[in-house]
Amino acid sequence: MNPSEYFFPAISKILISQRVKAGIILLALLLIISLSAFATLKLPATLGSNMVLQRNSEVKIWGWGNRGERITVKAGWLPNECTANVGVDGKWQAKLPTGNAGGPYKIVISGKDEVIQLDNIMLGEVWVCSGQSNMEFTINNLGGWNKSYPAERDELLRSDFRDIRLFTVLKDTSGKVLDDCKGQWLIPDTSTVAGFSATAWFYGVELYKKLGVPVGLIVSAWGGTPAEAWTPKATIESDLTLQFYRSDPNKNAWFPANPGTLYNAMIGPLLKTTIRGATWYQGEANVNDAQTYHPLFSAMVRSWRQAWGLGDFPFYYVQIAPFTYDRAVVGALLRDAQLKSLDIPNSGMAVTMDVTGDVSNIHPVDKPSVGKRLALWAFANTYNIPVDYSGPVYKTLQKEGKTIRLFFDHSEAGLMIRSATKVTGFLVAGPDRHFIPAKADADGNSIIVKADKVKDPIAVRYAYTNTSEATLFNTAGLPASTFRTDEWPVITEMVFMKPFYDGGTKKILYELSSNNPAAVIHYTTDGTEPVCSSPVYTSNKIQLIKAGTIYARACINNNASETVGSWAVKQHKGIAAKVSYADEYSARYSAGGDFGLVDGVEGSLAFNDGAWQGFEGVDLSVTIDLGEPTLIRKIEMHFLADTNNWIFLPKRIEIKTSQNGVNYDAGSRFDNLAALTGKPGMIGKQIVTIKAPFMKKARYIKLKAINTGICPPGHPGAGEKAWLFVDEVVVE
Numbered sequence: 001m002n003p004s005e006y007f008f009p010a011i012s013k014i015l016i017s018q019r020v021k022a023g024i025i026l027l028a029l030l031l032i033i034s035l036s037a038f039a040t041l042k043l044p045a046t047l048g049s050n051m052v053l054q055r056n057s058e059v060k061i062w063g064w065g066n067r068g069e070r071i072t073v074k075a076g077w078l079p080n081e082c083t084a085n086v087g088v089d090g091k092w093q094a095k096l097p098t099g100n101a102g103g104p105y106k107i108v109i110s111g112k113d114e115v116i117q118l119d120n121i122m123l124g125e126v127w128v129c130s131g132q133s134n135m136e137f138t139i140n141n142l143g144g145w146n147k148s149y150p151a152e153r154d155e156l157l158r159s160d161f162r163d164i165r166l167f168t169v170l171k172d173t174s175g176k177v178l179d180d181c182k183g184q185w186l187i188p189d190t191s192t193v194a195g196f197s198a199t200a201w202f203y204g205v206e207l208y209k210k211l212g213v214p215v216g217l218i219v220s221a222w223g224g225t226p227a228e229a230w231t232p233k234a235t236i237e238s239d240l241t242l243q244f245y246r247s248d249p250n251k252n253a254w255f256p257a258n259p260g261t262l263y264n265a266m267i268g269p270l271l272k273t274t275i276r277g278a279t280w281y282q283g284e285a286n287v288n289d290a291q292t293y294h295p296l297f298s299a300m301v302r303s304w305r306q307a308w309g310l311g312d313f314p315f316y317y318v319q320i321a322p323f324t325y326d327r328a329v330v331g332a333l334l335r336d337a338q339l340k341s342l343d344i345p346n347s348g349m350a351v352t353m354d355v356t357g358d359v360s361n362i363h364p365v366d367k368p369s370v371g372k373r374l375a376l377w378a379f380a381n382t383y384n385i386p387v388d389y390s391g392p393v394y395k396t397l398q399k400e401g402k403t404i405r406l407f408f409d410h411s412e413a414g415l416m417i418r419s420a421t422k423v424t425g426f427l428v429a430g431p432d433r434h435f436i437p438a439k440a441d442a443d444g445n446s447i448i449v450k451a452d453k454v455k456d457p458i459a460v461r462y463a464y465t466n467t468s469e470a471t472l473f474n475t476a477g478l479p480a481s482t483f484r485t486d487e488w489p490v491i492t493e494m495v496f497m498k499p500f501y502d503g504g505t506k507k508i509l510y511e512l513s514s515n516n517p518a519a520v521i522h523y524t525t526d527g528t529e530p531v532c533s534s535p536v537y538t539s540n541k542i543q544l545i546k547a548g549t550i551y552a553r554a555c556i557n558n559n560a561s562e563t564v565g566s567w568a569v570k571q572h573k574g575i576a577a578k579v580s581y582a583d584e585y586s587a588r589y590s591a592g593g594d595f596g597l598v599d600g601v602e603g604s605l606a607f608n609d610g611a612w613q614g615f616e617g618v619d620l621s622v623t624i625d626l627g628e629p630t631l632i633r634k635i636e637m638h639f640l641a642d643t644n645n646w647i648f649l650p651k652r653i654e655i656k657t658s659q660n661g662v663n664y665d666a667g668s669r670f671d672n673l674a675a676l677t678g679k680p681g682m683i684g685k686q687i688v689t690i691k692a693p694f695m696k697k698a699r700y701i702k703l704k705a706i707n708t709g710i711c712p713p714g715h716p717g718a719g720e721k722a723w724l725f726v727d728e729v730v731v732e
Helices: 003-007 009-038 144-148 150-158 190-194 198-211 233-238 240-247 261-270 284-308 330-343 367-381
Strands: 052-054 058-064 070-075 082-085 091-097 102-110 115-131 164-168 215-221 277-281 315-318 347-350 393-400 403-409 415-417 426-429 439-443 446-450 459-462 472-474 495-502 507-514 520-524 548-556 565-569 578-581 613-616 620-642 652-658 668-671 685-706 723-731
Touching (some): 052 215, 058 070, 058 102, 115 198, 144 150, 164 198, 198 215, 198 277, 198 367, 215 261, 233 240, 233 284, 240 284, 284 315, 284 330, 315 367, 330 347, 415 439, 426 446, 495 548, 495 565, 507 520, 507 548, 620 652, 668 685
Parallel strands (some): 115 215, 115 277, 164 215, 277 315, 315 347
Antiparallel strands (some): 058 091, 070 102, 082 091, 102 115, 393 403, 403 446, 415 472, 439 446, 495 507, 520 548, 548 565, 613 723, 620 685, 620 723, 652 668
16 A cells, blocks of 8 residues: 555545545546547538528628638539638638529538538528618507508418518627628518518518519618617728718717728628628618718618629618607708718618508508518619609709799609698798798699798708608609708707706706807797897896796707707696605616706606606605695606607506505506507507505605516517606696
C-alpha cells in the first residue's frame, strides 16, 4: 500500500474518481466535436421547402459547411448539377439560373457525408413586404376572418392559392448585418394566412390572380418603428442631409428606433434572395419629422437597392391614412413628403385617404383595397399590363382672377369631387397666408378653386389636416394625395403644460413650455384662440381663480404653430389634496407628480400631453386626504384607452370613502369597462369617464384600478406589460 493511501485513503479514492470523470468528460467532448464536424451542412432560413424562387433570373443557393468541402446542388428544373466549395469563412454559394414559372421542383444539396433535400419548390415572382404595423398586422390582428374579411375567407376556401407561399421574418435587432434570420415558408390556408400580414397577402392574391404564376411573399415588418431603423447606419452617418437621425430622435421604450438596427437583423438576411421588388407601408412613426422624411426614405431605398445588387428594382409604398395625431397637420406633412418621394426612380405610391373608415384607428381594416392599389402599380410598371394605377397627382396651377385652376397628371379622362357634405378639403390663401375652406368644382381634367373671402388667391392646399379624407378622384375611382402649391413654413411645435403645487399659497399653478428654444409661447385664458400677438408667457406661472381653459401656441419668427394646446381646468373640492400612492406611477408619465390627479387639469386624447399619470404593469392604488370631512356628492375618474400605444382600460375600479382613514364604506365598483364603452375591442383611442354618486361626508377617498397586466393575444405587444393611464379625480 502506498503510504499516502494508508494515511489518506479517502483522498486517494477522490483522486482516482476525478481521473475517471476527467476521462469520461474528454471522451464526451471528443464525441461532440466529432459529431459537430460531421453535421455542418446548413442552409439559411430563407432557403427551405415550399419556397418560391424568382423566375427567369439567377438565384443563390448557399449555406455553411466544413472548410474545403465540395458541395453539389441539383435543382429539378436544371439538367446538370452545380458545385461550390466551402471557403475559409465556412460558407459556400452556388448560382443557379431559373427559367419560366413552374414547379413543384426538388433541390438536393449534397456534401461529403450529408444530404439536404428541399421539396415543393416553385419558380415565380418574389416580393419583400416591409414597414411598420400596417404591414405587420395580420388578419387576426385586424379582427379575424369572420369580423373583417368574410368574403376574402370564402375566396380562399373556394380557390386554389397553394402556389402563393408565405415567409415571415421573426422580429430581431442587431448591431451588425446578419446572414440569417428565423422563419419558415408556409403554404396558405385559413390558419396560416390569418397569422400573416394582411396587406402582403391581399397584394399577393392580386398578383397571383392576374399573372397566374407562383408568388412568394417575404414579410419583414415591425410595428411602431421609424424608417431610420430600416436604413443602414453607415448610410445615415455618411449623408449630411440625414444628420438629424444620428441622435436617435424617435427613440422610445417600446420599439427599436436606432439607425440600422432593423436593417441589420431583418433586411440583411434577405440580401442574397433574388427578388422582383419590394412593397413598403410605413411613416406613422416619422410624422413628427416629416420635413426630413423624404431624404431619409430616398436614402433607405437607394441603400437597399445597392445592397441587393439587382439594380433599381420596383419599390411601391403605401401613403399613410388619415389619423388623429397629437400635433396638427403632421400627418398631412408626412403624406406630402411621401408624395414628393415619387421622384425615386421606379417607385409608386398607393393612396389610402378614402379607405380609413375610422380616423381614430391608425390601422385601417380595409387592407384588400391597399393590396389592390399596390398591385395596380406593379401591373402597369413592372408587368406592363395596361391599367389605371394612380389617382390625380398635382402638376401646376393657373390663376384666373379670383379663382385658381389646378392641373393634374393621371386625369386625362376627367376628375370628380366626391363629398357627402359641402366640405371639399380644399383651402385657399391670399398674400396674408391665412388658409380658409374653399369651393372646388371639376372642369374636365382640371379643378377650379375659389373662396369668396379671398380676393387675391395665390396658394391652395388639399386634404391638409391629419384627418382629411379624400374628395378628389379621377374617373378610375382612384383618390388624389394630400398636396399644397405653396412652400411656406408649416410650424407644428407643441406647447406643454405642467401643474405645480405652491406650498406657500397651497394652490396649483400652471407652467407652459416648448421643446424648441426658438419658440415664443403665446396664451389666453378668456376663451379665444391665441395668435402671435396674444400675451407672451414668461417664467411666471399661471394661476386661475375660477374654472376655465388655458390656450397656448408656439410662434417661430412670427409664424404661428398649427397646433393649439388647450387645458380645461376644473375647480373642485379635491384640488391640491394630499395623495398617497401604494404603487408608483411611471417617471415618464407623472402628470406633474403627486398632485397630478388633483391639479384640476384633465388629459386629452394625446397620451403624452403631460396630464396623464401612467402605470406600467401595476395597479393604481391611491388614498386622497381632503384634510377635513367634506360633503361629497359625486366622484369622477378619467381613464385613457389607446391600444395602439399599449394603453388599456382597467379590469376593475373601486371607489370607497372614509371618515377616519381606517373604516371604509362599500363604495362603488365598476367591472368590464370595455363593455361599458360600447366598444368591446377598444380599437383606437378614447377617454372614459367613471362617475360614482355618494352624497355623504368623508375625509378620505380610496381609489383602486386594476391594470390589465399584459397586452392580450393578437396585440403587437402581446405578453408585454400593459399601461393604465388615469387623470383627474374630480370631487364634487
